Amino acid sequence: MSPGLIDVHAHFLPDFYVQQATAAGHAHPDGMGGWPTWSVEAHLDLMDRGGIETAMLSMSSPGVHFGDDMAARLLARRVNEFAAGLARDHPGRFGNFASLPLPDVDGALEEIGFAFDTLAADGVALLTHTHGVYLGDERLEPVFAELDRRRAVVFLHPTSPVGWEHSALGRPRAMTEYFFDTARSVTDLLMAGVLTRHPNLRVIVPHCGGALPVLADRIDEFMRLFLPGQQPPAPDGVQQLRGLYYDTAGTAFPRQVPALLNLVAPDHVLFGSDYCWTPPPLADAHLAAIDAAESPVEGTTWRSLTTANAERLFPGRAR
Template sequence: MSSGMIDVHAHLLPGFYVEQATAAGHVHPDGMGSWPAWSVEAHLELMDRNGIATAMLSMSSPGVHFGDDMAARLLARQVNEYAAELTRDHPGRFGVFASLPLPDVDGALEEIRFAFDELAADGVALLTHTQGVYLGDRRLEPVFDELDRRQAVVFLHPTSPVCWEQSALGRPRPMIEYIFDTARTVTDLLMAGVLTRHPNLRVIVPHCGGALPVLADRIGEFMRLFLPTQKPPVPDGVQQLRGLYYDIAGTAFPRQVLALLQLVDPDRVLFGSDYCWTPPPLADAHIAAIDAAESPVQGTTWRSLTTANAERLFPGRVR
């Protein structure tokens, strides 16, 4: 294949990270049976097999902060330098969404500076919450101020919610808890006014927006009910959601993507494989479903549509 897709939802999983996360107690990350296997060679093989030109690498849950700020700073730096090295070793094949040691704000600000100024990162990856601090929390305002100043791409990724011990019912959290934690943190961003205060952010929401497409009107209604006198007025919630980007990683077809397209225009949709947390056979099957589906824009395929959208979002990316 030669479509040259850009994969905005792709994960690296170096051995040093797995060792540190396991030592911190993440033996069964987010309720999964084990850590998936990952290597640069296997990742490139999957990309070549499926016509993916560039994968934008990010760390998935549980992130880099396991309770100690200094350890999180060191691990974030180690992960980001490793990812940047991959971009140098394989020109055009990989990009980087840098990890930040949140909720340590000072550490995050330093890592933003280093990632953009020294490593030429393509954006940052933020978990839906870190240590219980969701993204609408006012403590994170300096981080969003700096990301807005840099007009940064912000890739969101879910993690286990703070209440997972009760809500997950013993099931793997990525199944539905991820979906609702995505909706939770994006709603928090809306209600807290983060997106209106920082209009230069370019936010990517994963997994077709999780539960957001079917909740959008409800969220918008509650914003009108509870924020009617806020100064300046908070823009309509649905319109704010329409201004975000959404990847189609996971089980987008045949049903979830239809809900997404009721919320956003096709130019806001991006391709994502979710490899390596989605095993290769499933990733292949998901991509086959994309190829079998009719594009919402006449004269395009899902491949050409999502690639063109990603090229506008990352105009400087060498492919």
């Protein structure tokens, strides 16, 4: 298959991470039945079968911070070195979105420096919140300032929201709560002015934006009501949302991508498989749906379109 896809939403699960997360109380992460199996060989097999040239690896929920700052720093360093090793051992096949030990800001700043300057990370992965600290929280300002200085790619990933014990109604939080927490956290970024203060950030929102496409006009209206007379005037909410990138992980077709394209231009859509949290049969089915769908840009396929978009976002990945 050609061209080879660049998968911006791909996860890895080394055994040491699963053991540590399980010991911290995450035997059923986000209400799922358990941890999926993952290996380098199985991941490469899926990539080869699906025509995926490069997978940008990231750590999914519940992240690396289980309550202790020092332990989180050590675990972040270990998973980041592991992913960098995969990229080194398999040239061109794997990239790396580094994990940060948030909400430990000092630890996160230290890891940003190490990830970019020593490990040559392609970006960072941030959960929608860590222990209730959402992304618009003023405590995170030094982190976003540093990421802006580096013109970093920031890959967002949802996690169980605060209060999930009541809101999830006993169902897996990945089903709907992920989408709502994505909308909550991105809205927080807009309302707090993070994106206007740090215009060099290049943010990837997962799962076709979750609930954002249908909420965009409502968010914009409330921003006008609650942020009038802001100096300098902030771009409207819809304009800010249009400046973000969105991946197709999950059930992108037949309904999510059309909704997304009512918000953003096709040049801001990227491919995502969500493997290994999406099992191989479903990942194969999602790829088949993408291949069967008509591209919104004449003369392209969804493969060629999303790959060209990713190559502009990651110039080092261009062939």
